[in-house]
Amino acid sequence: MRLSLLKPVINRPGPWASVYAAAPPSTEDGAKQQELTASATMAQLFALGADEATCGAVHEALLMPQEGSRGAHAGRVLFAAHGEIVLDTPLPGPPATPFAAWGPVPRVTPLLAAIGDDPVCLVVRLDRAGADFALVGERGTGSTGRHSRTASPLPRTAEGDPSGRHFRTKAENTWEHNAGEIADAVREAFEKSGAEAVVLVGEARERHLVHEKLPEPLRALTYESSHGGRAPGAESALVDRDIAQVRAVQEREHIARVADRFRTGAGPGNERAPHAAAGIPALIEAAREHRIDTLLVSPHGSDIARQVWVGSDADQLAVRGTELSYLGEEHPAVARADDALVRSAAATGADVVVVRDPDRAPTGGLGAILRGTVDAGPE
Template identity: 85%
Template sequence: MRLSLLKPVIDRPGPWASVYATVPQSSEDTAKQQELTASATTAQLFALGADEATCGAVHEALLTRREGDTGAHAGRVLFAAHGAIVLDTPLPGPPAMPFAAWGPVPRVTPLLAAIGDDPVCLVVRLDRNGADFALLGERGGADGAGRTFPRASADGSSERHFRTDPANSWEHNAGEIADAVRAAFERSGAEAVVLVGEERDRHLVHDKLPEPLRALTCESTHGGRAPGAESALVDRDIAQVRAVQEREHIAQVTDRFRTGAGPGNKSAPHAAAGIPALVEAAREHRIDTLLVSPHGADIARQVWVGADADQLAVRGTELTYLGEERPAVARADDALVRSAAATGADIVVVRDPERAPSGGLGALLRGTVDATPD
């Protein structure tokens, strides 16, 4: 899971107001519903100890409808601190349970559970005259529209489209497009590519891609380069590719975790489980990938945190000894997510209870020996 979305809330000091709200359907009484939601939410936050300025910022934000919030099947997450809305982002659907929370760290785990692994996919709409690039993922393009991916030209400027010379043969142009796809893929950090266009055009470009990129590239049998060409079917194809990428990534991570956490591992451990071991690994910046299950006995356990993301402990006296004057209690899942994200770790949400770590939390560690056989 790519955590650029969380950057605004990771290093900023709390306490935090975290609000998961359902966006009311557009109707004659939408304004009234918004007012009721805003008033009830801010009253709850105030009762939990939130300051007046932060409550006011949340109230005002909930009265304002976000651009793109349409229909009944929508949700919204707000994170606010010290009188300011720091992050206001849509959910792919209504929250499983709308709530408001106030605490030393933001309640980000339900957001991660809602958006899932969110793999990045490079979508290439092509014909013999060129190609258009767009990225889906990292909370971009949830509606299928994607984000335009600029291609750097020789003079350093950016182009939204890659153009070929119609005077050249299609064989030659397909090779140029394949080179552009490779460059865009490497620069974007995408995990998969979907080619959209006429069958002959797709096949020729696909065949000219280098391995292993060819193995990560799928072709949509629907639509073409023209905007809106069978877009619903293309969106379905892209969603299927991203779902496969997510399943494969989670399976790979959980398999590695099981190997490292198993009793047969005689080499240096590359996995950790249990709150004490995870807290120690987070404090020492050794978490490479944090595994979080939405359901588990450990996720809601209390740990102690300080102002900095790597200040966490099983007991408050540990933080006091380390110089934190005002240690506070937080949920283990949110404290570990904050710490892991601050150190550049990956975070994987494991919904399958058969694959999830015992207790709901686990980690792959950095700088240790991988016991997986070659």
């Protein structure tokens, strides 16, 4: 899971207001319901101990429509501290249970569970003249460039005219060359983008030829959509469906690989060693030493809501508050184990994977694949 979305809140001091809200319905009384929700949320935060400035900032933000919301089918999450909205981001749907929380660390785990692994897919819309590239994933879609070559025209000739066969052969040779160049451009764009899969969109013959010219490792990660094309207006909802299916496959396979590595104790690179940790004490020790490579979180595990002690820094975690006092933290506070560990993992450049399948999830809902050596963390 790409944690760049959490950067604004990870290393910023709290306490934090975390609000998960459904977008107001697009009905006549929608504005009234929005106002009631904003007021009730502000009152709830104030009752939990939030300062007046932060309560006011949340109230004002909830009264404003969020860009890109989809009426009753959308949700949003806000994180606020010290009178400022630090992050206001859409959810793919309304939260299962809207809530507001106030605590020393932001309640980020429900957000990660909602957005999922969010794999990045390189979408290539191609024809005989070239290709357009776009990335889908990591909370959005964006163009990454264009590769164009002008193919030789195929003139009209009388049926059976030998010159017609010559021109067709020349055009096919040109397309063979263009397909090779497009394949090279796809490989380069894939390597630069960090994408996890490729979807080719265009005419069947052109898709197949580019697919065949890709290097073998990339061919295995490349899929074809039989809908849509490169021309303006050729976009189709069926293309979006195909892309969504490819990304869902990538997400399932990634989670399965991580869960298998955790279960077998394999470390980064799949080397065998005691590279897995489970249980709150072991996970906290690994987080303090910056040894978590990948944190596994199950939304329904029994350990995720256990109380742990945290300090102002992301690597200040402890089972008991006295441990942090010994480490120089004057004001240790209680937080949920899942959020404290996610904050620490994100701050040290680790990955986080949400495992929904209870058969694959760690016992208690929390586990980690560890780095081989102690890491001082990113500079």
